[in-house]
Amino acid sequence: MDAIREKIEQVGGVRALRARLDAEELSLLAEISADAGDGRGVVEELAPVLRVSTREVERRVDDSRSVVRRMPQLHAAMRTGEVESYGARRVLAVVDPLDDDTARQVDGLLAEKLTDAPETAWQPGNLAQRVRRLVEKTDPDGQTERARQARAERKLELAPGEHAVSSLEVSLPAEQAGACYSRVDAMARSLRHGGDRRTLDQLRADVAADLLLGRDPGVSPPEAAAMVYLHVPVDAALSLSDDGCELDGYGPVPAPIAREIMTNERSIWRAVLCDPGTGEPVDLGRTRRRPSAVIRELVRVRDRECVMPWCHRPARHCDHDHEHPWTTNSGDSDGGGSTSVANGGSRCRRHHRLKDHPGWSTRYDPVHGVTRVTTPHGATYTAHRDPVLTPTRHTPKRTAPKRTEPAREDPARTAPTRQAPGRQVSARRQLARAEPDRETTDPGTAGPEHHDDDSPPF
Structure with a gap:
């Protein structure tokens, strides 16, 4: 029992250390936010460093501002190892609607309440409950407005x-x-x-x-009807293999589940033709007449996600972006400036806007699937796109972004184009048929550079 007790105490020491480190992170984030000024840019630069999503970085930066500026006593408790970031976040969720003065008042009252409180009072649930009572006591007239605000944020x-x-x-x-x-x-x-x-x-x-x-509830177990792309190799579709199946916007799924979705009469299908040498899609079955729509959809199928290395927003919720600005008379044989699959990329609205933000350099090579991002403070990240299906010859997969020193040139842009095998040439000919006439393409219908401000920012 003594050995177990000693280990329990060690666990408590680890928890206290984690709380102090959380406090230090909040201090640094608050300082960075104050110095940088531009919230969006610093969030994007912090995402690969903290190895979390941009939404989580935004939460941490917001928490740092609130704790350091409005809840100094809570921050001090974190520094002494009493409360970790999760408990602090539970407190902030209660005091967020308050103005700064009221929040500081609640912070002081909470510190007084916890001076001689038992250890169980520091548990996040108990801590949040105490704060709720203090908020009701400190600002009783604001309860209605807080409730209205929270109900307006339904989602x-x-x-x-x-x-x-x-x-x-x-x-x-x-x-x-x-x-x-x-x-x-x-x-x-x-x-x-x-x-x-x-x-x-x-x-x-x-x-x-x-x-x-809109079905009759409970009549039968729900069927796996699909409204998104399901990538299934031919051998997996024929039950000869159980590998390589992916659901768009989700990731790998077991082959038996993929076959259940595939054979469901309610599923909506598009034929996806892939180059067997690279595993990349080169054409789609036609259900629309306008070739620009086919190109945009093929780009979504190929990229599957926003091309930024640390963003995983499904491509179907992204903008179609021209890697080279759209032009009506582009002479670039690689599709530079044209509305084509070779010049298209999927970027979520947030990163579409960030592309032209001062200090940021974001390059995506759609043909080779290479993304290279350089931040305003000099860090460079490179990642490769996974092919839709496993290629018959070796192709680099989309890897975690690697941080390197800033480079003057993008190797993916300057490297000579390698002549593809005969099978791939045939695939490119198929692709050419899906490409519209560059001189007659209407930029307003083929995924222009401008943004629809009514779309949600990401």
Whole structure:
């Protein structure tokens, strides 16, 4: 028992060390944010350094500003190892709607309450509960406005999970969320009492999916109908292999699941023709007459994600970007300036705007799938795109971005073009048929450089 007790105390020491390191990170982020001024640029530069998403970096930067400026006592508690970043974030979620003076008042009262409090008071849930009471006491008249603000921020989020499962989270006003759950639960329990052998958790999930998809709830288990691209090698489709299947916007899925989606009559299909030598898509089955739409869709299929190395927003939610600015009379044989697959790339709205931001150099070679990004402070990251299917010859995969010293030239741009094997030449001929006449292409319908301000920024 003494050995176990000693290890428990060591775990406590690790937790206190983590809290102090969290406090140090918040201090540094607050200083960087104050010095840099441009929030978007510094967030993008911090993302590969912290090895988290840009959204998480934004949260940490916002937390750093709030803790350092508005909650100094909470920050001091972090420095002494009492509370980690998760507990601090729970506190900030409660005080965020408050003005700075009220937040500092709550911060001081919380410090007084915790002076002689037991260790359990520092647990995040208990800490947040104490702060709620202090906020209600300090600013009772603001409760209604805070509730209205929170209810106005209702949203729906899709979070990809593991093992071919994702989560759909809806933030709603409390009474609506409670009513929705009660209805789904009642329908699930009715089916269960009627002899359905699915568990209540399965039934609730299936009933909710049926209601959202407009089907008769609970009649049958939900089918795996697909409204996105499913990449399935021919041998996997024929059950000769179980490798290489991917669901657009999610990632690898087991081949049996892919075949279930593929054979579902409700799934929407497009033929994707790939060059067997490179594994890259070169053409799509035609269901539209305008070739510009085909090009944009083929670029989305090929890239699958935003081309920035640390961004994984699905390409279907990205802008179609011209790597070389669009021109009506481009003489570049590689497609420079034209509306073509060879000159197109998928960039989310956030990184589309960042492309021309002062100090940033973002280059994407669509043909070779190489992205090279140089930040305003000199760090350079290079990554390679994965082919849609596994190629028959070796091709570099999209790797984690590698940080290097700034370079004057982009090797992907200056390297000589290698003549492809005969099979690939045939594929390029197929691609040429999908390419519109450069002299007659309408930039307004072929993925122009301008941005639609009504689209959500990312």
